Amino acid sequence: xxxxxxxxxxxxxxxxxxxxxxxxxxxxxxxxxxxxxxxxxxxxxxxxxxxxxxxxxxxxxxxxxxxxxxxxxxxxxxxxxxxxxxxxxxxxxxxxxxxxxxxxxxxxxxxxxxxxxxxxxxxxxxxxxxxxxxxxxxxxxxxxxxxxxxxxxxxxxxxxxxxxxxxxxxxxxxxxxxxxxxxxxxxxxxxxxxxxxxxxxxxxxxxxxxxxxxxxxxxxxxxxxxxxxxxxxxxxxxxxxxxxxxxxxxxxxxxxxxxxxxxxxxxxxxxxxxxxxxxxxxxxxxxxxxxxxxxxxxxxxxxxxxxxxxxxxxxxxxxxxxxxxxxxxxxxxxxxxxxxxxxxxxxxxxxxxxxxxxxxxxxxxxxxxxxxxxxxxxxxxxxxxxxxxxxxxxxxxxxxxxxxxxxxxxxxxxxxxxxxxxxxxxxxxxxxxxxxxxxxxxxxxxxxxxxxxxxxxxxxxxxxxxxxxxxxx
RNA sequence: GGCGGCAUAGCCAAGUGGUAAGGCAGAGGUCUGCAAAACCUUCAUUCCCCAGUUCGAAUCUGGGUGCCGCCUCCA
Numbered sequence: 001x002x003x004x005x006x007x008x009x010x011x012x013x014x015x016x017x018x019x020x021x022x023x024x025x026x027x028x029x030x031x032x033x034x035x036x037x038x039x040x041x042x043x044x045x046x047x048x049x050x051x052x053x054x055x056x057x058x059x060x061x062x063x064x065x066x067x068x069x070x071x072x073x074x075x076x077x078x079x080x081x082x083x084x085x086x087x088x089x090x091x092x093x094x095x096x097x098x099x100x101x102x103x104x105x106x107x108x109x110x111x112x113x114x115x116x117x118x119x120x121x122x123x124x125x126x127x128x129x130x131x132x133x134x135x136x137x138x139x140x141x142x143x144x145x146x147x148x149x150x151x152x153x154x155x156x157x158x159x160x161x162x163x164x165x166x167x168x169x170x171x172x173x174x175x176x177x178x179x180x181x182x183x184x185x186x187x188x189x190x191x192x193x194x195x196x197x198x199x200x201x202x203x204x205x206x207x208x209x210x211x212x213x214x215x216x217x218x219x220x221x222x223x224x225x226x227x228x229x230x231x232x233x234x235x236x237x238x239x240x241x242x243x244x245x246x247x248x249x250x251x252x253x254x255x256x257x258x259x260x261x262x263x264x265x266x267x268x269x270x271x272x273x274x275x276x277x278x279x280x281x282x283x284x285x286x287x288x289x290x291x292x293x294x295x296x297x298x299x300x301x302x303x304x305x306x307x308x309x310x311x312x313x314x315x316x317x318x319x320x321x322x323x324x325x326x327x328x329x330x331x332x333x334x335x336x337x338x339x340x341x342x343x344x345x346x347x348x349x350x351x352x353x354x355x356x357x358x359x360x361x362x363x364x365x366x367x368x369x370x371x372x373x374x375x376x377x378x379x380x381x382x383x384x385x386x387x388x389x390x391x392x393x394x395x396x397x398x399x400x401x402x403x404x405x406x407x408x409x410x411x412x413x414x415x416x417x418x419x420x421x422x423x424x425x426x427x428x429x430x431x432x433x434x435x436x437x438x439x440x441x442x443x444x445x446x447x448x449x450x451x452x453x454x455x456x457x458x459x460x461x462x463x464x465x466x467x468x469x470x471x472x473x
Numbered sequence: 474g475g476c477g478g479c480a481u482a483g484c485c486a487a488g489u490g491g492u493a494a495g496g497c498a499g500a501g502g503u504c505u506g507c508a509a510a511a512c513c514u515u516c517a518u519u520c521c522c523c524a525g526u527u528c529g530a531a532u533c534u535g536g537g538u539g540c541c542g543c544c545u546c547c548a
Contacts, residue, residue, distance in 0.1 A: 011477090029548075037548090044548035074546070156543075162475045163544055208546085230548030231478095237547090260548070261478085267540065271547060298486065298496065304479075304541070311485050314497035321496080324511080353487090361487050365495035379512055443506055450508070461509050469509095 003058065003355045005226075006302060008234060008257040009155050013357060016256065018225045024060045025220045026052060027254070028109065029212065029229035029237070032069040033093035034078045037100050038277040039307050040230065040263045040270045046293055047260050047301040047358075048228050049106040049406055054354050057339075057404045065219045066109035067212060068094060070116050071205050076194060086195055100280040103289045105408045111219050115211040119197045122206045122214040126186045126199075128248045137201050138177040140189030146182045149243045155257060156235035184240055186210045209240035216253065217245065227254035232269075234259055261304045270307065278307065290407050291316040297360040297405060318368075322401065325371035327412040328378045328385060329394040334402070334409060343396040346370055350400050363405065370397045427458060431468055434460075 003016040018024045028048045031041060055062045070090040079086045102108070115122075126142055129135035134148045146152045146160060153159050163182060174185060185207035190196030196203035206214075216224060222245075229238065238257065245253040262269045265276040283292060295315035299305040326334070346366060353362035370393055377384045377393070384390055401407045434449035450460055453470070461469045 031548075032546090040548045042548090047548095072546090156476080158476055158544070228548095232543070232547050235543060236545090262542075262548080264541075269542065269547090273547075294496090295485090300487075302478090303486090306485080308484085310497080314485060317498085318496045359487070361496090362494070365487070368495055375512070438506080441506075447507060454508095459509075462505080462507090463510095464505085 003054075004357055005256055005258060006357045007255075008259050011157065014256070018060065019223065019255065022060060024055050024062045024226060025224035026055075026062055026064050026226040026228070027212075027216050027220060027224055028064065028066040029227075029233055030067040030069065030109075030112070031093075031097055032072050032074060033090045033097060034072065034074040035093060035272070036279040036281060037097045038263075038270060038272075038279050039283060040277065041097070042100070042104060042280045042283075042292060043263050043296050043301075043305065044228075044230050044260050045101055045106050046104055046296045046406070047360075048258075049104075050297065050360060050404075051226070051228070051258070051358055052107065053404050053406055054358065063111075063220060064107075064109045065111045065113065065215070067215050068112055068114045069208070069211065070094070070114045071195065072115075072208060096281070100284075103284060104280070104293055105289065105406045107406070113215045113219055115206060115215075118211060118214050118218060119206065121218045122210050123187075123197075123199050125210065125214045125217065125244065125248065129186065129244065132247055134243075134247050135186055136179065138179075140202055140204065141174065141177055141185050142187035142201050143174075143178055143183040144186050144240065144243060145179060146184075146243065147180050149247060151246065152243050153239065155239045155242055158235070182236075184209060184236065186244070209237055210244055212237070212241050213244040213253070216241075217249070222249035223251040224254050226256045226258060228258045228260070231259045231261060260301045264304045264306050267306070269304075283312070287312050287316050288319060288410075290410075291319040293407060294319045294322075294364070297364055297407075300361055301358060319407075322367065322371055322397075322407070323409055323412075325374045326394070326398060326401075326409045328374055329391075329398070331412055333395075334398055337395050337398045337402075339399060339403070341392060341395065342399060343370075343392050346393070346396050346400070350404075354404075360405065363400075367397055367401050367405070427453065427456075427470070431460070431470065435466060435468060439466075 004013045005016045006012070007014050026048075028045070031037060052062050052064050068090075071086070075086055075089055079089045082089070098108075126135055129144065130137070130142065133145075135142055135144055137143075153163070160180075160182060164180075175181065187199060187201055187204050187210075188207055189201070190203045190205060194205070196205060216227075227238065227241075234257075242253050264270060265274075268274060268276065270277045280292075287295075291312065292315070295312055296305070298315065298318070305311075346369075349366045349369075350363050353359045353366060356362070374390065374393055374397065377387070377390045398409065402409055430449050430453060434446050437443075437445040437449070453460060457472050458470050459472070461471075463469060
């Protein structure tokens, strides 16, 4: 069976066939850099990272481009609020988001174009649209005329009439300049004090949607294989991208449109406006980055996932379980595990799952199955870890987990964890006292001391050889 | 109002006609004086409700109920 993906544009599963054999052009809608990334971003970019990794596993060269929106109303507002130049804001959050995504082991895109570095191409594209009659200048702005594009609404499955009815009552300050309420800005005239670029329509800046059309054309060409983003981008953002690009190129902007479901909180979409978001860096103070990644991959990417402490905790425990199995093998070999000689049955099960529209929950379940097998083998007798069977399963787990799903395994914990040095002499004395009591089999006294220390938040762990380790709870 | 999605064990979650994956938690056990850790075993006659199609339905059809999303910036 080969890879099948759900295409938003057709609303059905379709076999994936790239335009050029062996090559996939993939564009991921990136972040607008005006704040820290939250769990919604984490989900989206983890999911697309796995899509990329799996395509590479299948042997494709993936040209993965992810843009950075570094000019936008919200950025300007933030800069104004802080009284700093726009670049201070954008640089701060570009760096922060890059760090956050790297901690989640998300591979960097091969190209990360920025809107502010694509201005000439944006202007060129708007001019083309104007020449072709799809754009009109009005009041210093330039707008896209949605009525000129017959295909408008095909991606999101709605008609202009429907949307107009729904949008009635909504008024923005641009409405006076528009011919149709759903027309959208390609170019915005600069307001005093705002960053601006010269253009045939006067100083101004690009609208939000046009940058993606221009950047795709610039970096990947007129027609790409996969375009991805959150479901909230289907309309209007991606719809508008199509409208801006296709009249000019006369080609489908993207053959496959993939969209991920939302992260929810108490059943509602996590979003800035609702104030129910948690930033990635905040969550990572409580949970391991790979636990967060596992949590994301244990749901299908198109389903909503509810961000709750029990769910994240469960992922944390599950992550530990997987790592236990990896730690049974030779850690030094982890970075260099090759793709070949994987267990054929496991490989088939894994691929069957992933081929079904990237069914990562099923794929993860396959890996848990391998982990279980490894544990059985490891605990069933001597020499087991050196058998070819064990070695192959172990390599399979490491390769599929780490390289394809991007779950980066930690080194095994040191056999003797270092004790925290701030131990007070009193505690040390009590531990010594208890060890003496144990030696004399005076367990009542030993337990008394255990409980005494437990009351102070000190937990004791007895190891073989009469060694007692301790840590604060 | 228009369009779309979802409802599976205590929690999370796969599964689109052939008799319920996986994770977490729980229970029992092994090993340790106890505890912890680790490992083993176990855990849905049933898939929101009602009716229908079928030899057979969580999966298809019709009708309900509940929840969510998009239509405005948003991953």
